[in-house]
Amino acid sequence: xxxxxxxxxxxxxxxxxxxxxxxxxxxxxxxxxxxxxxxxxxxxxxxxxxxxxxxxxxxxxxxxxxxxxxxxxxxxxxxxxxxxxxxxxxxxxxxxxxxxxxxxxxxxxxxxxxxxxxxxxxxxxxxxxxxxxxxxxxxxxxxxxxxxxxxxxxxxxxxxxxxxxxxxxxxxxxxxxxxxxxxxxxxxxxxxxxxxxxxxxxxxxxxxxxxxxxxxxxxxxxxxxxxxxxxxxxxxxxxxxxxxxxx
Amino acid sequence: xxxxxxxxxxxxxxxxxxxxxxxxxxxxxxxxxxxxxxxxxxxxxxxxxxxxxxxxxxxxxxxxxxxxxxxxxxxxxxxxxxxxxxxxxxxxxxxxxxxxxxxxxxxxxxxxxxxxxxxxxxxxxxxxxxxxxxxxxxxxxxxxxxxxxxxxxxxxxxxxxxxxxxxxxxxxxxxxxxxxxxxxxxxxxxxxxxxxxxxxxxxxxxxxxxxxxxxxxxxxxxxxxxxxxxxxxxxxxxxxxx
Numbered sequence: 001x002x003x004x005x006x007x008x009x010x011x012x013x014x015x016x017x018x019x020x021x022x023x024x025x026x027x028x029x030x031x032x033x034x035x036x037x038x039x040x041x042x043x044x045x046x047x048x049x050x051x052x053x054x055x056x057x058x059x060x061x062x063x064x065x066x067x068x069x070x071x072x073x074x075x076x077x078x079x080x081x082x083x084x085x086x087x088x089x090x091x092x093x094x095x096x097x098x099x100x101x102x103x104x105x106x107x108x109x110x111x112x113x114x115x116x117x118x119x120x121x122x123x124x125x126x127x128x129x130x131x132x133x134x135x136x137x138x139x140x141x142x143x144x145x146x147x148x149x150x151x152x153x154x155x156x157x158x159x160x161x162x163x164x165x166x167x168x169x170x171x172x173x174x175x176x177x178x179x180x181x182x183x184x185x186x187x188x189x190x191x192x193x194x195x196x197x198x199x200x201x202x203x204x205x206x207x208x209x210x211x212x213x214x215x216x217x218x219x220x221x222x223x224x225x226x227x228x229x230x231x232x233x234x235x236x237x238x239x240x241x242x243x244x245x246x247x
Numbered sequence: 248x249x250x251x252x253x254x255x256x257x258x259x260x261x262x263x264x265x266x267x268x269x270x271x272x273x274x275x276x277x278x279x280x281x282x283x284x285x286x287x288x289x290x291x292x293x294x295x296x297x298x299x300x301x302x303x304x305x306x307x308x309x310x311x312x313x314x315x316x317x318x319x320x321x322x323x324x325x326x327x328x329x330x331x332x333x334x335x336x337x338x339x340x341x342x343x344x345x346x347x348x349x350x351x352x353x354x355x356x357x358x359x360x361x362x363x364x365x366x367x368x369x370x371x372x373x374x375x376x377x378x379x380x381x382x383x384x385x386x387x388x389x390x391x392x393x394x395x396x397x398x399x400x401x402x403x404x405x406x407x408x409x410x411x412x413x414x415x416x417x418x419x420x421x422x423x424x425x426x427x428x429x430x431x432x433x434x435x436x437x438x439x440x441x442x443x444x445x446x447x448x449x450x451x452x453x454x455x456x457x458x459x460x461x462x463x464x465x466x467x468x469x470x471x472x473x474x475x476x477x478x479x480x481x482x483x484x485x486x487x488x489x
Binding site for chain 1: 438439440441443444445446447448449450451452454455458459461462463465466
């Protein structure tokens with residue numbers, strides 16, 4: 001589904017990704033772990049197309065389509081969802097309003113009929129329920145006044161509504177208390193653990209992986225993947241640290 | 248005020264004097280609100296013709312007034328307002344200016360806290376594209392003895408193109424102690440992080456920009472009696488410059 005080959009990227013002319021290769025097939029959940037500054041968030045932003053993250057080499061395709069030929073909104077329509085480590089607050093714009101426009105823009109891009117107001121609200125309510133989030137919160141301005149945990153749950157609700165093929169979730173577990181971590185983990189499983197979908201979890205800790213069991217774990221260090229393994233690799237990292245395991 | 252002002256007059260420094268000459272002299276619209284009474288009005292300049300309005304509002308003790316302005320559409324649009332507040336009076340201004348092309352838009356306010364314990368708040372939002380120039384000059388005067396004054400100004404301008412100009416000048420003139428006056432003033436462009444966030448969810452750039460500008464401009468009309476109609480008129484003007 002997602003095929004990354006020898007990806008190199010710079011931020012403010014500084015090389016961050018230095019030849020990263022990774023293949024994620026449909027139905028798989030991958031986790032990328034690694035020390036601070038390894039390039040984990042850069043990977044997410046580069047795939048999402050954030051301005052300022054420049055691809056200087058390598059390729060990335062989603063179901064054969066060259067991601068780097070697409071604008072950020074076209075990548076979203078192609079099925080790529082990026083869960084933000086720090087979701088942005090947008091005063092005056094409600095979740096419901098912008099998500100309906102976003103969902104319909106994506107559907108239009110794929111040649112599908114738009115959702116009516118009623119259909120959209122029904123869908124939003126269902127996904128909010130999955131994340132135990134009150135529907136009223138989605139009528140509020142995007143992330144404004146939300147706690148860290150609420151922002152992350154709202155990210156997962158958006159993922160549920162937009163129904164992507166692949167979700168790249170950047171430290172979805174940071175800032176969550178134990179209950180919210182479980183709710184988010186269960187949400188990810190309910191929405192994304194399907195034969196035709198895939199997930200790339202970017203995380204520092206094993207704890208999210210207790211709820212969302214990865215099929216593969218990779219260690220990212222110095223801008224490339226230095227070690228790959230099964231779920232046991234995450235436990236090994238937790239016990240011995242990145243330096244010992246990735247050495 | 249019969250002679251046409253010159254640029255030496257601070258309140259006319261950025262005015263389109265040639266356009267103003269055709270409209271001069273401006274009749275002053277005098278609004279007086281008696282002690283304890285409340286009033287509200289809205290001025291909408293969104294026609295094709297140049298327009299300038301000069302408004303004077305005098306609030307008696309404990310009186311309240313809510314003024315909303317929409318300055319958009321014409322090649323030259325100017326609204327000047329002078330407000331004098333009695334003891335414990337309250338004044339709120341919500342103003343939006345939208346200009347594109349070669350348009351010049353300006354709003355000039357002077358709010359005088361003449362007596363103690365009056366409250367004024369002003370929210371001004373400008374969106375400027377093309378080679379348009381938008382000006383907001385906002386002066387707050389706190390007279391000697393006007394203790395307990397609470398004056399607040401929030402002034403923000405958004406530039407859609409590097410060729411547009413925003414002049415924003417908040418000004419405080421305080422002759423009393425024990426007053427609270429705050430102002431925030433910012434001229435900028437749309438937040439790139441927010442635009443990327445919206446794009447990542449699938450919104451095309453033009454729609455993301457529009458959504459954010461709508462929210463920005465709508466702040467001027469929050470809580471207005473005719474909030475919906477004013478917001479709608481502003482959004483229509485906004486879409487015309489996008």
